[in-house]
Amino acid sequence: MSTAHDYDWGIDPEHALKYAIQHHAGDRTEVVEGVIENVTPSWDHERAAKLVRRQIESRVDELGCVEGSGNLDLPGSSNWYVPDIAVVPEELARGGGSLIPDQTLLIVEITSESNAETDRVVKRKRYAEYGAPLYLLVDRLDKTVTLFSGPGRLGYTGVDGPHAFGTPVRLPEPFGIEVDTSGL
Template sequence: MTSALPEWMRPPRIEGWFADDLDHLPEAPRHTELIDGALVFMMSPQRIWHAIVVDELRTALRGQAPADIGIMREITIRLDKLNRPEPDVLAVSKPYDTNATFFVPAQVLLVIEVVSPESAHRDRTVKLRKYAEAGIAHYWIVEEEDEAPVVHTYEIDGPTQAYVATGIHRTELRISRPFPIAIDLDGLVSGSGN
């Protein structure tokens, strides 16, 4: 026995969904992304580790960001007509329209993805390429290693418009771009009741 798909899950055109369509899908799950015209849903329950790391990274960055940079959680970026991913944390230039439902790449300074089992391929390969092609200068991928966060940092290489790895940070992260940041990585999870 097959069940019929809800009408809102059917793409409205042969090319698939467009980035602006996400604003008109109130039935879609809260964390719906658009990748290459296809809707991507967060289907598995979020792990507590993931939620703690996202919250603590956001808090740490907010405490260190200059006044002209906002630190957001789970707001989509309209990369182009067919792509509107939703990173876990992002740093954006102020001012911005508080009524907007997405940012554009020119506003985004840093994107952070905290890897979960179902997002691993997208975070490590698909989004790595798409964020670079959109010109977003800095990308972090946060992995779990023995229950501690490990941050892989990338920066866009101007001549190739591709990301190059700038470091793998365990225990502590200290960088100067996109703004001076110092984070006790071991304390992110251990200091949150774990």
């Protein structure tokens, strides 16, 4: 007698999971290492994101880019991220679909109690593996900011920080600006 698990349904689990997330109505939802997570940022979290956005937005505009929290696909893995801030070229943002981390110029994640280790460890590793050139980690629990650069399969080779809140953090070219971390 054949059972359902004996039959090859021809469904790619990665594709099915990501399809479900993309067509889920309502809140921000991401997949982290195969686990579906609803993202519900607190007001304090959103305030920190706003402070970073305000500081980078004029330079982002000059670069012909947009900053936002759109979907990032990590093909070949069970990951689908919605970063707190991603800076992407405007022409890529017009496509309406997801992007891949190597299509970004900068990704910013801001920790919360519920996701701090994910942002510190898992996303840092995956963003590097998928070629995100700059990853700015705003760790609200440790009250530090760290900039990661030089992505590769084994992680980031450049680490600037952690810097205590209040220490300016320089974003390298193409940004060439300092982020004031005192209000985070």
